[in-house]
Amino acid sequence: MALKNEYLSNLLETVKKRNAAEPEFIQAVTEVLESLEPVVEKRPDLVEAGVFERLVEPERQLMFRVPWVDDQGKVQVNRGFRVQFSSAIGPYKGGIRLHPSVYLGIIKFLGFEQVLKNSLTTLPMGGGKGGSDFDPKGKSDGEIMRFCQSFMTELYRHIGADTDVPAGDIGTGAREVGYMYGQYKRLANEFTGILTGKGLTYGGSLVRTEATGYGLCYFTDVMLKANGKSFEGQTVVVSGSGNVSIYAVEKAVEMGAKVVAMSDSNGYIHDPNGIDLACVKQLKEVERRRIKDYVDTHPGATYKEGSTGIWTIPCDIALPCATQNEIDKASAEILVKNGCYCVSEGANMPSTPEAIEVYLANGVLYGPAKAANAGGVATSGLEMSQNSARLSWTFEEVDQKLKNIMHNIFKNCDETAKAYGMEGNYMAGANIAGFLKVAEAMKAQGCV
Numbered sequence: 001m002a003l004k005n006e007y008l009s010n011l012l013e014t015v016k017k018r019n020a021a022e023p024e025f026i027q028a029v030t031e032v033l034e035s036l037e038p039v040v041e042k043r044p045d046l047v048e049a050g051v052f053e054r055l056v057e058p059e060r061q062l063m064f065r066v067p068w069v070d071d072q073g074k075v076q077v078n079r080g081f082r083v084q085f086s087s088a089i090g091p092y093k094g095g096i097r098l099h100p101s102v103y104l105g106i107i108k109f110l111g112f113e114q115v116l117k118n119s120l121t122t123l124p125m126g127g128g129k130g131g132s133d134f135d136p137k138g139k140s141d142g143e144i145m146r147f148c149q150s151f152m153t154e155l156y157r158h159i160g161a162d163t164d165v166p167a168g169d170i171g172t173g174a175r176e177v178g179y180m181y182g183q184y185k186r187l188a189n190e191f192t193g194i195l196t197g198k199g200l201t202y203g204g205s206l207v208r209t210e211a212t213g214y215g216l217c218y219f220t221d222v223m224l225k226a227n228g229k230s231f232e233g234q235t236v237v238v239s240g241s242g243n244v245s246i247y248a249v250e251k252a253v254e255m256g257a258k259v260v261a262m263s264d265s266n267g268y269i270h271d272p273n274g275i276d277l278a279c280v281k282q283l284k285e286v287e288r289r290r291i292k293d294y295v296d297t298h299p300g301a302t303y304k305e306g307s308t309g310i311w312t313i314p315c316d317i318a319l320p321c322a323t324q325n326e327i328d329k330a331s332a333e334i335l336v337k338n339g340c341y342c343v344s345e346g347a348n349m350p351s352t353p354e355a356i357e358v359y360l361a362n363g364v365l366y367g368p369a370k371a372a373n374a375g376g377v378a379t380s381g382l383e384m385s386q387n388s389a390r391l392s393w394t395f396e397e398v399d400q401k402l403k404n405i406m407h408n409i410f411k412n413c414d415e416t417a418k419a420y421g422m423e424g425n426y427m428a429g430a431n432i433a434g435f436l437k438v439a440e441a442m443k444a445q446g447c448v
């Protein structure tokens, strides 16, 4: 879809020129600017205040050397990033991705998405993202610890409980957060909530581990019900087998669905009897093995190489929970042909623009990532509140708050889409609603 509004079209051209080598960032900005066309018509005051130009330029981008020593005594050097995108509505907030594909463009697209996502949660959090091209796969515990300590040795001077609060993302789980927290504490000589996703023994929140996957299902459930459907008795495919995927499967099954497939970056398993989640948890969370090992103990299941083949498995509901652009146009068409009527995104930007066009053209219920996967960062916000108040809420308390937040996000996306004449287009609703809160704050705070 080409931008019709000349002002936004010119702005997008500038973004493309300035960030020419960052296709993921351009993709994320293009989608949002397309959704914001009706806002430009209605809100000339925001154009006057230069909000749109400022929204697409990060407040600060940090890049740094991360030297560490491997188990052979050899010095290794990785590149670290933190993009502090927007502090309009609160301290920068967003995860840290450790994956060999990480470069500035990936961190910028994730930081940009995070600004609008965090706004949708209604909690006071700005947007940021960090990471490194470090590959945790195959590394020993000692190597992971030395890397995390070195990463934090530079990052610590840029973050703080009221400045910037990182968390986990791909490749960064409880173990990595623990090592980073320990190093921060040692360098800063203070025990404050500068990271979320912490262990329960040192300031973490109950439900944070489950939050993104559970939140995805709470959002999807309310979206389905608003359209006369539910998870009950439905066949579901969930890509990935990491943190988001595992807890999305757990909650979808609890809500009555049958999940028949999961994947990792090497391939996917299909278990027509329903995935045995206890086995996946043991393989992935405890033993850190590959998903293909599942079939060794489940003869009724099959394994195939190549992660995108998972979308050829017939399903009613697809929950992409692995990585960006994992569903392209061809995969989206296969999903629709096989009867899939709902795609709800646990991963960040897992659908290409062409795939989204296929969903919208075929009336697929589409839950966009920045709304559907906001439960993780929302619960991080709840962890920050508990840390500030120096108390801990029960599992039930946090879970209920998470559920309320996800239901409100859906309501906000739904009502905003209707108000702008795009009923049922939750992507437009999410982009506009997320933007408006940030935009009002930016306007109120002047040209900064």
Ligand SMILES: NC(=O)C1=CN([C@@H]2O[C@H](COP(=O)(O)OP(=O)(O)OC[C@H]3O[C@@H](n4cnc5c(N)ncnc54)[C@H](OP(=O)(O)O)[C@@H]3O)[C@@H](O)[C@H]2O)C=CC1
Binding pocket: 168, 169, 170, 171, 172, 212, 240, 241, 242, 243, 244, 245, 263, 264, 265, 266, 307, 321, 322, 323, 324, 346, 347, 348, 373, 374, 376, 377
């Ligand atoms: N953790 C959180 O709270 C939140 C995460 N997200 C998003 O959810 C997604 C998953 O994150 P999370 O579960 O935390 O990460 P994990 O590292 O726990 O798991 C990632 C999963 O995705 C797979 N994967 C990663 N890269 C690729 C790739 N290029 N192709 C195919 N599969 C891949 C991994 O397989 P393998 O093991 O082979 O690499 C693994 O199964 C990401 O997009 C993340 O940004 C969004 C909101 C919050």
Ligand SMILES: O=C(O)CCC(=O)C(=O)O
Binding pocket: 093, 094, 095, 096, 114, 117, 165, 166, 167, 168, 169, 196, 348, 373, 374, 376, 377, 378, 380
């Ligand atoms: O919990 C957080 O702060 C970050 C979660 C995250 O990285 C995301 O929402 O993509």
